[in-house]
Amino acid sequence: MAGKPSSKPTTATGSRPTGSATQQSKLEVGLTDASSVRAYLQARINPRVVSSLDARLRLAWPVNSPLGAQDADQFSLCFELAQGQLVWLDEKEPTQATFWFRDAQDVGHLLSGSDSAYADFMERFMAAQLSSDGYLPWAFTLLSLFRGGSSLATPD
Numbered sequence: 001m002a003g004k005p006s007s008k009p010t011t012a013t014g015s016r017p018t019g020s021a022t023q024q025s026k027l028e029v030g031l032t033d034a035s036s037v038r039a040y041l042q043a044r045i046n047p048r049v050v051s052s053l054d055a056r057l058r059l060a061w062p063v064n065s066p067l068g069a070q071d072a073d074q075f076s077l078c079f080e081l082a083q084g085q086l087v088w089l090d091e092k093e094p095t096q097a098t099f100w101f102r103d104a105q106d107v108g109h110l111l112s113g114s115d116s117a118y119a120d121f122m123e124r125f126m127a128a129q130l131s132s133d134g135y136l137p138w139a140f141t142l143l144s145l146f147r148g149g150s151s152l153a154t155p156d
Helices: 021-028 034-042 047-051 104-110 115-126 137-145
Strands: 009-011 055-062 074-082 085-089 097-100
Touching (some): 055 104, 055 137, 097 137, 115 137
Antiparallel strands (some): 009 085, 074 085
């Protein structure tokens, strides 16, 4: 199981991903656990989104089990967006929404900020290969959160 994430506040100073899809894929290689996913996402924080939200969200994916398997072990990352900062929380903290992904590679790809990631995110959501227990507009927030410098519109 993943270790406890630090609860130290993180100032929202991410960098926008650049490069081709091939370069993006190279960045995603090595995403295997909560720690590697957290570091990957940390580098992509969109300061504008963080500064405009108050939310607690969780990203989760199974460990060596298919998505949706009963009682599967899972990695998860919880974070809070408040007062212009993203704070990583203990994985047992309550959240407003949880997003379940197939694996760590899927988290990296779908939240990478690449153009194909948005279409893939929605396609997987509609095919039940990605799910959430929360309010659907949080999905748009999540897509914008790790996008570097630009945001997607969140429907009301």
